[in-house]
Amino acid sequence: VCFSVVFRYLGEEEESTSSSVSRSQALLAKLQKRAKSKEQKSLPVEVAAKDTSAGRRDLVRSKRKLQCQEKEKKLHKKSRKEGIKCLDDVEDTTVPTELSGSPTNDQATKKTKKKDKKKTVTNEEEQYIGVCVSVCNDPSEESLEAVEKTEGNSGVKQGKTADAQPDQSNRVSGQGSSDSSFHILGGFEMKKAEKFQRFLPKWLAEPDVIQRDINSNLVPLSEMTCICPLLRKQLENKGIQNLFPVQAEVIPAILQSVNSGLFIGPGGYRPRDICVSAPTGSGKTLAFVIPVIQALLERVVCEVRALVVLPTKELAQQVYRVFCSYAERTSLKVVMAAGQKSFSAEQASLSETRGGVCRSLADIVVATPGRLVDHINKNENFSLQHLRFLIIDEADRMTDSMDQAWLSQVTKMVFKHERGSETSIFRRAEPGPITVASLSPPQMPLQKLLFSATLTQNPEKLQQLSLYQPRLFSSKHTSALSCTHTQDKFIFPQGLSEYYVPCTLSKKPLLILHFLLRLKFRPVLCFTNSREAAHRLYLLVKLYGGVEVAEFSSRLSSKERKESLKSFERGKIHLLISTDAAARGIDIQGVKCVINYDAPQFIRNYVHRVGRTARAGKSGVAFTFILGVQERFEKMVQEAGSPGLQKHIVKPEILKEMESRYGEVLEKLGKIIREENARKRF
Ligand SMILES: Nc1ncnc2c1ncn2[C@@H]1O[C@H](COP(=O)(O)OP(=O)(O)OP(=O)(O)O)[C@@H](O)[C@H]1O
Numbered sequence: 001v002c003f004s005v006v007f008r009y010l011g012e013e014e015e016s017t018s019s020s021v022s023r024s025q026a027l028l029a030k031l032q033k034r035a036k037s038k039e040q041k042s043l044p045v046e047v048a049a050k051d052t053s054a055g056r057r058d059l060v061r062s063k064r065k066l067q068c069q070e071k072e073k074k075l076h077k078k079s080r081k082e083g084i085k086c087l088d089d090v091e092d093t094t095v096p097t098e099l100s101g102s103p104t105n106d107q108a109t110k111k112t113k114k115k116d117k118k119k120t121v122t123n124e125e126e127q128y129i130g131v132c133v134s135v136c137n138d139p140s141e142e143s144l145e146a147v148e149k150t151e152g153n154s155g156v157k158q159g160k161t162a163d164a165q166p167d168q169s170n171r172v173s174g175q176g177s178s179d180s181s182f183h184i185l186g187g188f189e190m191k192k193a194e195k196f197q198r199f200l201p202k203w204l205a206e207p208d209v210i211q212r213d214i215n216s217n218l219v220p221l222s223e224m225t226c227i228c229p230l231l232r233k234q235l236e237n238k239g240i241q242n243l244f245p246v247q248a249e250v251i252p253a254i255l256q257s258v259n260s261g262l263f264i265g266p267g268g269y270r271p272r273d274i275c276v277s278a279p280t281g282s283g284k285t286l287a288f289v290i291p292v293i294q295a296l297l298e299r300v301v302c303e304v305r306a307l308v309v310l311p312t313k314e315l316a317q318q319v320y321r322v323f324c325s326y327a328e329r330t331s332l333k334v335v336m337a338a339g340q341k342s343f344s345a346e347q348a349s350l351s352e353t354r355g356g357v358c359r360s361l362a363d364i365v366v367a368t369p370g371r372l373v374d375h376i377n378k379n380e381n382f383s384l385q386h387l388r389f390l391i392i393d394e395a396d397r398m399t400d401s402m403d404q405a406w407l408s409q410v411t412k413m414v415f416k417h418e419r420g421s422e423t424s425i426f427r428r429a430e431p432g433p434i435t436v437a438s439l440s441p442p443q444m445p446l447q448k449l450l451f452s453a454t455l456t457q458n459p460e461k462l463q464q465l466s467l468y469q470p471r472l473f474s475s476k477h478t479s480a481l482s483c484t485h486t487q488d489k490f491i492f493p494q495g496l497s498e499y500y501v502p503c504t505l506s507k508k509p510l511l512i513l514h515f516l517l518r519l520k521f522r523p524v525l526c527f528t529n530s531r532e533a534a535h536r537l538y539l540l541v542k543l544y545g546g547v548e549v550a551e552f553s554s555r556l557s558s559k560e561r562k563e564s565l566k567s568f569e570r571g572k573i574h575l576l577i578s579t580d581a582a583a584r585g586i587d588i589q590g591v592k593c594v595i596n597y598d599a600p601q602f603i604r605n606y607v608h609r610v611g612r613t614a615r616a617g618k619s620g621v622a623f624t625f626i627l628g629v630q631e632r633f634e635k636m637v638q639e640a641g642s643p644g645l646q647k648h649i650v651k652p653e654i655l656k657e658m659e660s661r662y663g664e665v666l667e668k669l670g671k672i673i674r675e676e677n678a679r680k681r682f
Helices: 002-009 020-051 054-094 105-136 142-151 155-175 229-237 245-256 284-296 313-327 343-350 369-378 405-414 459-463 505-518 531-544 558-569 603-610 631-639 652-656 659-681
Strands: 274-277 306-309 334-337 351-354 357-360 364-367 389-393 447-452 471-474 496-503 524-527 549-552 575-578 593-596 620-627 645-647
Touching (some): 229 284, 229 313, 245 284, 284 306, 284 313, 284 447, 306 313, 306 369, 306 405, 313 334, 313 364, 334 369, 343 351, 343 369, 369 405, 505 524, 505 593, 505 620, 505 652, 505 659, 531 549, 531 575, 531 659, 549 558, 558 575, 603 620, 603 631
Parallel strands (some): 306 364, 306 389, 334 364, 389 447, 496 645, 524 575, 524 593, 549 575, 593 620
Antiparallel strands (some): 351 357
């Protein structure tokens, strides 16, 4: 094969009859002949060079080099000029018909004419290039170097170079293009991305439907016979007569999985994991608080059996309070591990050691991922060996890459083999395929319960949670076949009215003052995209006066943040300016209006921000200030499933009156910020 390739390079066809020895001899002879002829060619030059004096030779050399460089420059300039023209032309002729579309006869004839014209141009150009190359390739100078270089290579290679070069030039001139030195790749045309149909797994495509309209789908508490009398009484005591749709659907499903006790699922099998995707303010918290408390009511020994993980301290505190209020008449103990207290104080509230024996002081732990990982790694007495429920609230946020590590640590700890546990009835092994051996003896299952208003439909992301035969409860029904969109769609609360307000950057602060002072929207929860922006706006509104204002961001300590929320909840504050720290899950009673002072960058943030109003079946209004092009924002919101975004125009004349005072305030604000920055530097 090797020889046949070499023969083809030499322009000879392989003879079937000739032996490989004779072929190799012929090849050797040919190569020797070629080397000789080259030697002969270079000989007169070398002799001539020897004859001339060294000084003259140098002079000639430098002269030729100069000439060559000048010509090269000229050629470069020309070819650059021509090149641009040429590239366009070449593209015209080389674009395949399926890309450029099938040309008509006229176009085709025009193109052939163009081609002919170009051929002459490019041939001329090639000649020009050829001249220059021949000047540069004068055997007395540069070619010597070239020969030296090729001589270092194998004979076959030499032959290949010598024969391949004219071949290439023939090909180029045959094509009639001047682009012998570069290759046109093509394929830069704008192509419309092909829309693909998304096929969802059955459990995602066919969820158990939760009605969106809370008020017309209330379920009387008396009908919820699956809830134990103690908890029903508790609910009544808190003024709850009816359950919301999400609660009416999810509570029985979780309770069903503990019908046979904590150790085994229905029919002796492992219970299915549960995912809930329901609008903001639809009552998802009670949908897991009630069944978890009921499932653990009969427990004998206090062990951590339920772990609730939430993204922020404030949310953890909120859920902790709900758990405490429903567990208060039971023997269950709820503990929070979210960094509100010192690590050692949390450690002491989670477990105690008496007489050398450690015992758990918590049945239900409400935690943030950071503190949870701290306890897993540093708290020797913290055990998750008896964990039955892992509840992940704001599940989509929690599964974001940066928060992933905690989940694997929890699973590792749940299935950790402790010394002497091999024969224990509580022995647990990481679940694998179901076999007779794996079912006997039965082990306590770990059931995952996921909740969010913006639960992803991305199976790849959900896969990371290692869900077991998941069951989805959702406020929407997306058919696996009809779904062509790739973006997740969300359900917005029924009572929410959404508006956008076109404005300019300088008018934004005036607009917010207008909403509070003139339109008397109170209380207002306002969102900015950064803590600096929240702080500046807070100072500005405070300086302007007439509005009780507070800020809420990571700029403040957790104590200060708690204070701000409390004051806002109690009605002492009219305007709370926050970053996205308060966008998720925070349940503040009576927020009638949400203002997105800065439009959110991601749709999920928008859904959660506007969801701080219109909660629990009530009505609410959300405004988003939009700078410049609003089409993109409108599209984003509509594609996410918003029922309708309306335009709200505030005429500039209305803001005129406020402008003089605003000017004064701006001056003061500048001074304050400068002082603050100076203080920060020292
Ligand atoms: N059955 C009910 N009857 C009356 N009010 C209820 C009921 N269930 C929940 N609520 C109230 O509805 C409000 C919203 O509930 P919750 O905070 O659980 O909503 P959510 O779905 O978790 O919202 P988000 O997605 O924003 O976290 C709370 O103030 C809660 O007390």
